[in-house]
Amino acid sequence: MSGRLTVVLDEVGERSPTTVGRYSAALAHALTTTAPAGFDVAAMSASVSDSRAERIRDLLPGIAELRQTAMPARELRQAWLHSLTTLPVHGLVHATSLLAPLAREREQGDQVTVTVHGLQSLSDRSERKQRWFDRALRRALRRADGIVAPTTAVAEDLQLLHDVGDRVRVVHPAPVAAFSLPADEGATSTLALPDEYVLAITAPGARAQAEALIETVASPSMPDVRVVVAGPVQWGEATLAAMAVEAGLRPGRLVMLGDLDETDLAVAHRRALAHLHVAEQDALGLSLLDAAALGTVTVHPGTRSLREIAGDSSVPVEGGPRELAAALAELLGDDAERARLGLHAQDRARAFTWEAAAQQVWRLHAEL
DSSP: OOOEEEEEEOOOOOOOOOOHHHHHHHHHHHHSOOOOEEEEEEEEOOOOOOHHHHHHHOOOTTTTEEEEOOOOOHHHHHHHTTTOSSSSSSSSSEEESSSSOOSSSSOOOOOEEEEEEOSSSOOOOOHHHOOOHHHHHHHHHEEEEESEEEEEEHHHHHHSSOOOOOOOOEOOOOSOOOOOOSSSSHHHHOOOOOSSSEEEOOTTTTTHHHHHHHHTTSSSSSOEEEEEEOOOOTTTEEEHHHHHHHHOOOTTTTEEEEEEOOHHHHHHHHEEEEEEOOOOOOOOOOHHHHHTTTTTTTEEEEOHHHHHHTTTTEEEEEHHHEEEEHHHHHHTTTHHHHHHHHHHHHHHHHOOOOOHHHHHHHHHHOOO
């Protein structure tokens, strides 16, 4: 047999990496390295700049072709929502998010699978974005030939929304940054990190997540430890520095590094005392998996998806910022428990690989 799988990329190559973009790139790359004999993998994206297209090609050296639609992402989302396209795509298609060409009429042999990362967006949503997300989710549940969910928890939630039958497959994600850890951290990394710190990660378009982080750090239950923040520090007019000042955090409590490449992110995870993860809407758990693979324990909201990914190797917390801070303080006060969980986390992370995830996607297309 021979053929081609077209992978629809979402948010890949953006200057400020997103969780969806990192997931999309990692899975697409794994699909190229696990392609069955006679098959190749092409990528499709919204219209992007030349520099971003170059970044995509650097991330995906094994792709046979990068196709771009005539529309940028915002317009493409609306067009595909209404089955409009200027660049038809046929054959096997795997969308790494809800951004998918689910045409009303398909040719024989056309097959589209869609990825649902969760029932909530990973970024803050305006009313317009909320409407798109809800409509795109309903459309995917009705029309997609197959649906990929990152956890059993998400798959169960989808079944409650719509009778998806046997179209859903649970395909767990895997660590991303952990595999970029340099052999000689001191010689390779130029990060200026405190001797002891907790790592937190912010995301583009996720101001609410940043506010939750500040509220956690400002809680009376928070241990007296510096917090290194990797990721964006501004959302529109709001800045992380201004939030910290308004919350009464002393100068220097936060160390804001901005966006990091995967190598520096791996170093930051590896050296941290713990990873503080405040995003309740995250069902992918990429930063949790990165921390786990590098032996760093994560304190996080006790959602079903994050518990499923972490197993018993993290500190799940029921409650809000005060409870997260208190759990972090307890963890940092027990070196033996932190070491035990760190070893358990590394073992747990080994169970998740992108090669295995890609093979499950190939198997899904073969079974449909």
